[in-house]
Amino acid sequence: MSTDELRRKGLEKMNEVYGWEMPDVQGDPYYDLTVEHLFGSIWTRPGLSMRDKRMMTLTVVTALGNSDLAEIQVNAALHNEELTEHELKEMAVFLTHYLGFPLGSKLDGVVSKVAKQRKKAAERGEGENKKANVNAAVQMHSGGKVHDDHDQ
Structure with missing residues (x-):
């Protein structure tokens, strides 16, 4: 698969995972790695459902104590209807006993x-505050840099 095909596949999966249109930020090595490897190769692997992957991601960011990442993931889980508010609350109760x-x-x-x-x-x-969600996700995947040069 060419780099262009991998990038296209990664951006498509990124859009699906977050539930909104992510920009194609060019020239940022962290963002490139995220789009092409994390979303183009890892999130697209068969074997686990999107719900499974979301629950695992939420577990990890909760274990790390990262509320900003948890907020992005919770919003996306609700937007994509992968988990309900009640199920997310139950996850918190369950994880409390391990974390x-x-x-x-x-x-x-x-x-x-x-x-x-x-x-x-x-x-x-x-509706949702998509601009804030997109900006937070871009910042998360670009080594902490904020990119204001993309369209929402």
């Missing part, structure tokens, strides 16, 4: 925050 109260309750707080934000946005008829 400890501080980390488990942090995930529970993230789920509550994201659900509240989504509900308020829906009540205002705004």
